[in-house]
Amino acid sequence: MTPLLQVEDLRVSYATRTGLVEAVRGVSFTLGRERLGIVGESGSGKSQTGRAIMGLTPPQAQISAKTLRFGDIDLLTAPPKLRRNLRGGRIAMVLQDPKYSLNPVMTIGRQIVETLRTHARVSRAEARQRALEMLAAVQIRDPERVFDLHPHEVSGGMGQRVMIAMMLVANPELLIADEPTSALDVTVQLEVLSILDRLVGERGMGLIFVSHDLRLVSSFCDRVLVMYAGRVVEEIAASDLSRAKHPYTRGLLDCVPTLGTHRHPLPVLDRKPEWRL
Amino acid sequence: MTPDTAPALSIRSLDVTFGPFRALQDVSLDIRTGEAFGLVGESGSGKSTLLRAVAGLAPTTAGSIRMGAETLKPGKRSRAFHSRVQMVFQDPFGSLHPRQTIDRQLLEPLAIHGIGDGERRILKALDEVGLGAGFRFRYPHQLSGGQRQRVAIARALILEPSILLLDEPTSALDASVQAEVLNLLEQVRRDRKLTFVMVTHDLGVVTHICERLAVMRGGQVVETVTSADLIAGKVSAGYTRDLMRASEGFRRH
Numbered sequence: 225m226t227p228l229l230q231v232e233d234l235r236v237s238y239a240t241r242t243g244l245v246e247a248v249r250g251v252s253f254t255l256g257r258e259r260l261g262i263v264g265e266s267g268s269g270k271s272q273t274g275r276a277i278m279g280l281t282p283p284q285a286q287i288s289a290k291t292l293r294f295g296d297i298d299l300l301t302a303p304p305k306l307r308r309n310l311r312g313g314r315i316a317m318v319l320q321d322p323k324y325s326l327n328p329v330m331t332i333g334r335q336i337v338e339t340l341r342t343h344a345r346v347s348r349a350e351a352r353q354r355a356l357e358m359l360a361a362v363q364i365r366d367p368e369r370v371f372d373l374h375p376h377e378v379s380g381g382m383g384q385r386v387m388i389a390m391m392l393v394a395n396p397e398l399l400i401a402d403e404p405t406s407a408l409d410v411t412v413q414l415e416v417l418s419i420l421d422r423l424v425g426e427r428g429m430g431l432i433f434v435s436h437d438l439r440l441v442s443s444f445c446d447r448v449l450v451m452y453a454g455r456v457v458e459e460i461a462a463s464d465l466s467r468a469k470h471p472y473t474r475g476l477l478d479c480v481p482t483l484g485t486h487r488h489p490l491p492v493l494d495r496k497p498e499w500r501l
Numbered sequence: 502m503t504p505d506t507a508p509a510l511s512i513r514s515l516d517v518t519f520g521p522f523r524a525l526q527d528v529s530l531d532i533r534t535g536e537a538f539g540l541v542g543e544s545g546s547g548k549s550t551l552l553r554a555v556a557g558l559a560p561t562t563a564g565s566i567r568m569g570a571e572t573l574k575p576g577k578r579s580r581a582f583h584s585r586v587q588m589v590f591q592d593p594f595g596s597l598h599p600r601q602t603i604d605r606q607l608l609e610p611l612a613i614h615g616i617g618d619g620e621r622r623i624l625k626a627l628d629e630v631g632l633g634a635g636f637r638f639r640y641p642h643q644l645s646g647g648q649r650q651r652v653a654i655a656r657a658l659i660l661e662p663s664i665l666l667l668d669e670p671t672s673a674l675d676a677s678v679q680a681e682v683l684n685l686l687e688q689v690r691r692d693r694k695l696t697f698v699m700v701t702h703d704l705g706v707v708t709h710i711c712e713r714l715a716v717m718r719g720g721q722v723v724e725t726v727t728s729a730d731l732i733a734g735k736v737s738a739g740y741t742r743d744l745m746r747a748s749e750g751f752r753r754h
Contacts, residue, residue: 265675265676265677265678266646266675380544409543409544409702410543410702410703410744410747410748411543411743411744411747412543413747414747414751417751418751421751421753436675436676437676438676439750440750440751443750443751443752444751475677476676476677479676479677479679479680480676480679480680480705481680481683481703481705481706481708481709482705483704483705483708483731483732483745483748484708484732488687488709489683489684489687489688490680490683490684490709491680492677492680492681492684493677493680
């Protein structure tokens with residue numbers, strides 16, 4: 225069986241006044257129907273990796289790879305029309321902040337229906353029905369009411385559940401979640417994660433979970449890629465996290481203050497130039 | 502009460518209302534001189550509003566705030582107040598002027614308060630937050646998030662205040678950069694014997710920095726506990742327990 229996604233030697237670079245900046249420098253991994261976490265600090269290239277797979281890299285950037293395949297489709301040579309069909313259809317993406325990523329002048333229901341009808345031939349009535357079911361599936365208590373609301377009328381946690389509903393309504397095979405809970409409160413975060421976890425499990429999707437929070441990612445995913453300066457410095461099974469070898473991974477784990485540990489001052493990362501190599 | 506144990510801030514039955522909405526309801530707290538006090542809760546719990554009310558940035562409709570022996574009048578705070586109380590905001594991208602150099606932004610509070618000796622003070626403040634003189638004539642867009650937050654801390658410290666109000670100072674930063682900024686905050690507190698009031702939603706951060714904390718919800722204080730009691734699980738409110746469970750991370754059921 226071919227894997228869901230094959231990435232080999234992915235590079236994303238931007239031409240700037242001071243020369244070529246390589247945001248992603250040779251990332252390789254394969255993904256089955258599993259949960260993969262990509263972790264790193266800002267600027268490590270984790271979001272750029274997700275966006276390149278989704279086909280959302282801005283046109284001025286240069287993308288190259290030995291392989292970038294989604295199922296049987298070569299994403300590098302796929303025409304724009306095919307990429308458009310994949311996006312939101314077979315590959316979907318949940319973004320960080322529902323405040324900025326939902327359309328503010330369109331009701332929640334219409335946005336979900338629009339996604340579905342772009343990718344599947346269904347009647348208006350059926351689309352509405354499926355949107356309502358999807359809202360119920362992300363545990364929105366009164367789907368009929370929320371269907372007619374605008375995004376500013378719902379809370380952040382509800383907005384994020386709406387976005388998950390919108391992304392899952394077309395039954396994608398691969399979901400890329402880019403910091404899906406970073407803009408949410410701690411208490412709401414867990415609620416949203418457990419909904420995401422259940423739906424991904426039930427539908428047998430592949431999931432790429434991009435975040436800067438190593439602990440959160442490892443509690444959620446099967447496997448974690450740790451990125452630094454555009455490269456993967458360590459790949460580790462989530463259950464083996466305590467045995468991480470790379471000093472950067474260890475540093476990321478150590479520097480977070482947790483309940484019940486007394487470390488003054490906190491250990492900080494001593495970034496070694498050889499990690500960039 | 503000896504002068505040493507007199508509260509730095511004493512808040513009594515404070516109400517803040519925005520139109521029909523009561524953002525704070527009957528909040529009373531004492532913050533001791535020299536302690537680090539945390540305010541924890543979810544969005545909309547009123548924790549930031551309480552901090553802003555102390556700074557004179559939110560409309561108080563009832564109750565009183567005392568700083569030392571002085572009762573603060575509602576409305577705009579005096580210059581003397583600002584030389585004793587300074588604030589650091591959450592977003593290091595929004596709280597610095599994008600078209601002014603770091604030098605200019607650090608000079609501003611000195612100019613407002615008519616303090617000379619700018620050159621020496623600016624260099625000292627930059628040095629204290631670990632940035633060095635090389636950053637003096639840069640613009641905010643040339644700095645990283647952590648470096649900007651250091652500038653914001655330098656700007657708050659340059660007037661040599663005794664109380665620092667911190668509104669989620671590290672929640673916009675990466676975990677690794679957060680550790681650096683938390684260490685810096687602890688160090689300046691030790692060096693200058695500052696009183697901290699810190700708003701955060703992260704129990705790990707608050708118990709690391711603060712000795713005591715108040716848990717807030719719906720504009721009210723649910724309970725006030727010491728960090729030691731919180732870590733030991735000696736809390737009385739169910740809501741505090743919910744927060745503690747949430748901070749342990751995701752668990753598959």
